[in-house]
Amino acid sequence: MSSGMRYDDASLKRAPAPPTHSIGERTPLVDGIEKVTGRARYTADLPLGATLVGRIFRSPVAHGVIRRIDASRALALPGVHAVVTGEDFVAPYGVIPIAQNEWPLARGKVRYRGEPLFAVAADDEASVEAALAAVDVEIDHLPAYFAAADARADGALLLHDNKPGNIERLVEQDFGDVEAGFAAADLVLERRYDCAEVAHGQIELNATVALWEPERERLTVHSVTQVPYYLHLTLAQTLGLDTSQIRVIKPFVGGGFGHRVEPLNFEMVTAALARAAGGAVTMQLTREEGFLTHRGRPATETRLKIGLKRSGEITAVEAEVVQRGGAYGGYGLVTILYAGALLHALYKVGAVRYRGYRVYTNLPPCGAMRGHGAVNVRFAFESLLDEMAAQLGLDPFAVRRANLIDTPYRTLNDLQVNSYGLPQCMDAVERASGWRSRRGRLPAAPGVRRGLGLACSHYVSGSAKPVHWSGEPHAVVNLKLDFDNGITILTGASDIGQGSSTLLTQVVAEVLLLPMARIRVMATDSMLTPKDNGSYSSRVSFMVGNAALRAAQAMKRVLVEAAAKRLEVQPDDIDWQGESCCIAGTDRRLDFAQVVQAALADHGTLTIKGAWSTPPETQGGKFRGAAVGSTAGFSYAAQVVQVAVDEDTGAVTVEHVWVAHDCGRALNPLAVEGQVQGAVWMGMGQALSEETQYHEGLHLRANFLDYRIPTIAESPPIDVTLVESHDPLGPFGAKEASEGALHGFAPALAAAVCDAVGIRPHELPVTPDRLLEALHARRRDERLQARRALAKGVS
């Protein structure tokens, strides 16, 4: 169709297309077709021509001083192009600006088994293997610590000289009068809860492709990152390059869950190899190396004390949390701050004392994992609440309903709550699970008992203060509209499978009332797209969604003005209907192409920006660490879990989950359901079977057979109810949907196990051996008591 046809009367005689609505529609992913056809290109799939093969050599020693790395023999081998060590970098890195103590390749010391020591680029797999074996390494052993208590013990050698006691961060927070709170309580109970370390287990192997152009001294990096712009900045910092010499592109990414929310060592190492070799290098890590790169949820020990009134009202909370953080800072101090910030803010509580210890140990570094910092304390809190409610004769729903928040509300730790759908979430799962009629009446079979358990949870919709506080807006989206009548969304937001590109398309389409087919997304190429902090802390829907909303509104204003000018009326007279618009109340009409032509005639190609930042009142209080936990909108969730417990084997089967999630507004109900189901299920993995294990620092489960992610065979039906509380700040009222429901699974499962067999698990995961041990202990105890009673009777 030639451009002249735009004015063909025929186009105006057709019945105008009705406006299209996209928000609230069950919408498949805009990049779903690529995924189901195999056309989606992930980092390892990129058709970049012949590249060198990169490989990392990892420390066999958990703690030691590097005496020598001699690569001269390796460099003399055929096909070997480069060997790099820690000396090839100019600065250390770390995602938190005040805790940058990690080098891409170890320098001076190694601090965990599996820490990258040097790396090789060679023609092919065989030459890279030969080169790795030909490098001479000498390391002097130092004492190593694999438990937080050992690292904290008197006289323990320091992993990092500036951190006495191997404490990376001690958090001390006190809100209100805790002693008075406990004194006013009718029941005070204290328990200890232990959660094993877990890992993200995203199915895509880590991979990076780096291209160095020696003539221009420019670096292009394709990588599996959730944070391409942090990666860009970190590459510049560690390699000593100007940021303008670098381009970072995020292709399709096969899951993240937090593994990739900080720049990772292999990404910088691949870039260093490419520069040293003067060409292109592909690095694909093994699954084992993925476990060693780690950044998972730390092993956590929580001592929790709660005071309750007979009514269920929470008078005081006291918690001490110790996280075994691994060898480097990473997100560690944020994790230990989150544990305190989100411990109690789900409910209205009287007073809080929190002590958090983040401890360095000679293990792979922990980091952020879905539900960052808040999952293990939620397990403790909900479990203790359930146990205390039982002692007071309160129903698990009743004890929680006694502590609900009225919005707007400022929590004790200065977090702003503007919308709170928790009551509706609880109502929904109480109804859906048949709690009132089924609890205590579930069918039992010989050796098999069933039970129901409830737990609640919440999470942030993005941190109200970004990690890199630069003063810039929190999110920026650009829109381009040109001669082809198509709108391109330019965004730095990283779609890692959660569907951010789809969501942004829906938002723009809704504002402009256009079909989504007219809109496409160009995402995450630092040369083309505006900077974005990345996909973490569930910030994208809320923050980037708000930026996209504003960009689309701005574009609509330009288009309406152009239409008004062309039709010789005022903008207020235009009735915007997406594919066409008219003078309100008349049939004088322009179709979309005509409006675009009118706008381009005035402005040329339209490039329009939308930006958004969190309002100051949502950015937390003034105390140290107050920014962590602050958010513009909290999501809420409640879930009921039904289990069957085999008393002979200790095996727990999850038969059903009913979950309700307050996502503010379901922009895409299909995607929200998928996110909530995935979150609940990931909680199930941690609750039932997933844990890392080390022997003297050696990872014993660095594969998917020994690290037990649930298969489809053992995964339950998960019924989702979406609660819409219409947050005043969220885009169309929306809040996060990907993390909040994870936290509640483990405590709901523990409560269900207790409902079934009367034993309260205090340790995760609830593996058959752990539960069987508890069942046996109880049987021994019962027999002992029976004998004692008998002996007493006889005497």
Added chain:
Amino acid sequence: MTKRLLSLRVNGRSHDVAAADHALLVDVLRDSLGLTGTKQGCDGGECGACTVLVDGEPRLACITLAAQVEGRAVETIEGLAAPGRMSPHGRSEGRIPPRGDGPQGQGGRMSPHGRSEGRIPPRGDGPQGQGGRMSALQQAFHEKLGTQCGFCTPGMVMAAEALLRRVADPSEAQIREALAGNLCRCTGYVKIIESVQAAAGVDAGPPQVDSPPAGGGRRAAAVRGQP
């Protein structure tokens, strides 16, 4: 390292590939033939992302030697959506007809995603976008959100394809058994099961391989050959 010429039949096309005797099928598919739809997610036989069909049976390409499949029919995810492929009942689009039970039903607003009222109006009645040649399973995984990050999807779809060829209308238990070797970290599997059920509903017809024993009912059909 000596290489030898292998004659492979992949997605109906013949290829002569020079490969070492120890070359893995996954590497030959990806590196020699450029079929990067087949993924590797583990260090060998743990995750199922590399599932392909060999003579119609699901096989893990990461623990299968390329030399072992010489002369046998190899199918990858790329083969399911090959040009010209038609679904069994002559629907060229492979789309799931709207069911009465959701927003996509006859009465509700239809998805704005490239069809019906969601399409850009002046384009006429041509094929509806790229989805026209997807298999029923691919269409269902797309529309029911059986895929999120997409990395396990090719293997998951191939394993499900093998199932549906044997058992046209599998029970939920049969679906769970057939896909138990394929890990997904995103979905919790709920929508994967719904996707396979939706595709089976579309393609419900006589079983292509195993006929159910007389009087045994279709749900008794055997599921075999799991990875």
